[in-house]
Amino acid sequence: MTYLRDQAWQLIAPGFCTLPEVITGIRELAEDDTELDVDPDDAETQVRELWAARLAHLAIPAQRQPSDDARLTEAFKRLTDGGLVAEMNCGFDRGEATQWCIAAARRQGARGYVYFHGQDTARLAYPDPVLFLGFDAVPPPQESFPTVEAQDAATIAVGNDIARALADQQLTVRWDGSAQTRLSVVDLDWRRPLPG
Numbered sequence: 001m002t003y004l005r006d007q008a009w010q011l012i013a014p015g016f017c018t019l020p021e022v023i024t025g026i027r028e029l030a031e032d033d034t035e036l037d038v039d040p041d042d043a044e045t046q047v048r049e050l051w052a053a054r055l056a057h058l059a060i061p062a063q064r065q066p067s068d069d070a071r072l073t074e075a076f077k078r079l080t081d082g083g084l085v086a087e088m089n090c091g092f093d094r095g096e097a098t099q100w101c102i103a104a105a106r107r108q109g110a111r112g113y114v115y116f117h118g119q120d121t122a123r124l125a126y127p128d129p130v131l132f133l134g135f136d137a138v139p140p141p142q143e144s145f146p147t148v149e150a151q152d153a154a155t156i157a158v159g160n161d162i163a164r165a166l167a168d169q170q171l172t173v174r175w176d177g178s179a180q181t182r183l184s185v186v187d188l189d190w191r192r193p194l195p196g
Helices: 002-012 019-032 040-059 068-081 094-108 118-123 148-168
Strands: 084-087 112-115 131-137 172-174 183-186
Touching: 002 019, 002 040, 019 040, 068 084, 068 148, 084 094, 084 148, 094 112, 094 131, 112 148, 118 131, 131 148, 148 172, 148 183
Parallel strands: 084 112
Antiparallel strands: 112 131, 131 183, 172 183
């Protein structure tokens, strides 16, 4: 049951999944993995208990106002307004998120993108998470960057815009300024409200 509880908590605590979505996912896991030897009804009971525990935790006022999840949401909104695709909990992993963001950037004529994917999201369920942000520049439609150096310069410009937007929201950002390194947001107290 510990494994199932951990999986359920990773779906619940970050605040992106509804209760029915978590129940469905955990029941399917209990049904499909015979080695777990857990009754799906018992698994659902565990999910409901964890959901209630998270609601109780979120009812306690945050130490920082606005909360860090609200600050990140505002930073992503400002980045979107500034011509980037900015997506939270986008795809399962880096490959899926990158494909989705490139396609969205090309459709929208955005100059780049920033995201964190599902595996990044799962880290938000635990104390002292580090949230990694993938990003890149995207050339205009039907064009490409003339050189690798030009692409790196455009990517670094996007990274600088992201770092500035996060810092403007008083979030702690770590980044070495490289086009090949993801930004990280540290010292987070993640309190995104549970969906409906």
